[in-house]
Amino acid sequence: MQPILQVESLYKTFDSPNNGQLLAIANISFSVSPGEFLCIVGPSGSGKTTLLQILAGLLPATRGQVWLAGAPLTQPQPEISIVFQKPNLMPWRTVLDNVLLPLQIQAAPAVEAQRQGQEVLALVGLSEFAAAYPKQLSGGMEQRVAVARALIQQPQILLLDEPFGALDALTRERLNGELLRLWQSRNLTAIMVTHNIREAVFLADRVLVLSPRPATISAEFAINLPRPRPKGIEYSEEFGHLAYEIRQAIKD
Ligand SMILES: Nc1ncnc2c1ncn2[C@@H]1O[C@H](COP(=O)(O)OP(=O)(O)O)[C@@H](O)[C@H]1O
Ligand SMILES: [Mg+2]
Known part of the structure; x- marks a missing residue:
């Protein structure tokens, strides 16, 4: 299947007034399949929001390229929507x-x-x-x-930047369940940034782990848990094992 989104050798540098240039993203490449739920985890300040804003066409890449269904993505597109950290x-x-x-x-x-x-x-x-x-x-x-x-x-692609991060655990759990139902019923491709490992395992088909800034992809995990996610799956041994492995891969 042709990827719906392709990220190719992406770099992002910011000008910072005091110490010259700040490299936020260094050489990130990955593809996303149509209908996939991809989660991106990484330490705070690693460049997760920056990456998502580039995928939304809101921020230009310094080097590299993003492709939407084979066409270069350089500005916001109706096929791609973003949910920010704050409403x-x-x-x-x-x-x-x-x-x-x-x-x-x-x-x-x-x-x-x-x-x-x-x-x-x-x-x-x-x-x-x-x-x-x-x-x-x-x-x-x-x-x-x-x-x-x-x-x-x-949209075909929904980008989410820690959308439920400010909510209490129970509300967050409920909204994540609702999000999965929406994703499934609307045939969305979802890319969600989170620093919550268990949330990533619960939602995703695949989890990318970013390194501390500058963000590179330091690990990738396939989450082969059943869909729809059975009730209580967060407490299963397999789930716990995946969460542990991902935690080990995050260097903060
Ligand atoms: N507009 C900007 N100008 C300068 N530096 C920025 C800008 N946006 C983000 N940064 C810096 O880039 C790095 C990554 O930020 P961000 O993508 O927000 O990280 P995360 O979302 O993983 O916490 C941080 O060091 C941040 O200060
Ligand atoms: Mg952020």
Whole structure:
């Protein structure tokens, strides 16, 4: 199968005002298959967010190339959506209007947009909160709105940057289960950055481990656990073994 995304010898350097150049990413290459769930783990400050922003077309690479279905990716594409670490909702807009923002920017027909907005809100279980404002929502609900906003353009690829990192463990667990159901039902390709190893094992088909900055790929693990993930799989021996192996591969 042709990869949906290919990353080829990617480098990213930032200009830093005090000490010249900061090398964030050094020679990263990997491919992602259509429908795959890929997790990227690595120590804090290693370059995970930088990598995801390049994949979203939001940040130019210094060297190397990203290919989307065989075409060079140099700017944001409707096929690719990103969910950031913070929900970034506009407090003066209702939940529905926050979700509709990407369509309104494109001046999509209003009636059709409303229908799509209701549809993605239903997908994330927030139909009843369409008219609510962000301040009326819990942290978990705010991140669900951010996921709905990312889905409104019907992307093929969903990028997620530690989307549930600020939430309590139980909420995070629930949202990860919901995310897997969405990924499956919408045939998405998902690439999620996290520093939570168990979360990566639970979600992914494959886990890439990044080294401390500059980020290189230091290890790769195939996660051959059954789908849909059975209840309680996090407590199985196989799961624990995988999590341990990945932990050993992270040099922080
Ligand atoms: N816009 C920027 N300008 C300068 N340095 C940056 C910029 N963005 C990120 N960095 C630096 O690049 C490194 C990697 O950052 P980041 O990708 O956010 O790491 P992570 O998401 O793994 O915690 C850090 O040292 C960070 O300070
Ligand atoms: Mg980050």
